Amino acid sequence: MTALAVVALLAWLYLVALHGGFWHDGERLSASRPAACPPVAAVVPARDEAGFVAASVGSLLAQDYPGPFRVVLVDDGSTDGTTAAARALPGADRLTVLEGAPRPPGWAGKLWAVQQGFSVTDEELLLFTDADIVHDPGHFSALVAQAERTGADMVSEMVALRCESLAERALVPAFVYLFALLYPFAWVNDARRATAAAAGGTVLIRRRALERIGGIVAIRGALIDDVALASAVKPGGPIWLGHSRLARSIRPYPGFADIWRMVARSAYVQLRHSPLFLLLTTLGLGLVFLVPPGTALFAQGAARACGAAAWVIMAASFVPTLRRFRLSWFWAPALPAIAFFYLAATIGSAIDHHRGRGVVWKHRAYTGNTA
Secondary structure (H helix, E strand, O other): OOHHHHHHHHHHHHHHHHOOOOOOOOOOOEEEOOOOOOEEEEEEEEEEOOHHHHHHHHHHHHHOOOEEEEEEEEEEOOOHHHHHHHHOOOOEEEEEEEEEOOOOOOOOOHHHHHEEEEEEEOOOEEEOOOOEEEEOOOHHHHHHHHHHHOOEEEEEEEEEEOOHHHHHHHHHHHHHHHHHHHOOOHHHHHOOOOOOOOOOOOOOOHHHHHOOOHHHHHHOOOOOHHHHHHHHHHHOOEEEEEEEEEEEEEEOOOOOOHHHHHHHHHHHHOOOOOHHHHHHHHHHHHHHHHHHHHHHHHHHHHHHHHHHHHHHHHHHHHHHHHHHHOOHHHHHHHHHHHHHHHHHHHHHHHHHHHOOOOEEEEEEOOOOOOE
């Protein structure tokens, strides 16, 4: 028991000191104006998003970007009036609504919709964004300015996530925290490191970079499309990932079951459907997140001291994320329990896969690698 507690403490000392500063507040995208304003096309894939599309697409049409821009909404087989809601918006001269064609074999549903939107554009810059994201009027300008300032081929951001229900307050901040643990933003933004990631809510990419990797078709089967796109782009040019002050998700997750389903639909995909990776992940998360409180509460002597120290470091590292969500630091000691929820959802995702249920999203179920 003492050995496990010591290893867990050493792991946390490494993580907070040497793991890309993942726990820091991180870089944020702030309002700014670009020196040049090349044309921008926003491509929005939408499937049964009638409840969100007016706010989302409306905010895109209301951008105060000084250069030319337009919005392409691709309706991916909606049955709830998504297309009608979009066409009723003001600013029709900037909006193109496409009725999506049936998804070919081997394509992820979202990526097939993005491909169809991409195929009708010729703008220098492309913004891929979800239909549940609301954008401040200066968002286009800030994204383009960030790409201009950093020279990045792709600029992405973790948009502000809704955090209102009890389930959201308990679990959503840790989602961002664990994402940054897996993909430290500083390492993503370091051209010398191979770490690549993006957050799919908003991704601004240069057309030349997309063409360089072979277009959307190069990642056509990816379920975790944002990370796949970043991994394809970074070897040929820099990318940037930060936190957003100018875009927010309005999709609610009112209950714990809703967040469970959100995690489980792609968690095992992240592990490449590998039982070995699942085992290693379970052991790793257990050591890092569960051993510290377990030894702090139930061990004695050196094991208890090391476990308590690791738990304190863990909780302290969570505080900047809680502060970003305007939540009390009282949530910080609960991080082990929250991590256990995510681990259980990951195991549930694996069980679903091996039972043949696969990924279920937007009323589509798949047992292979696409959705």
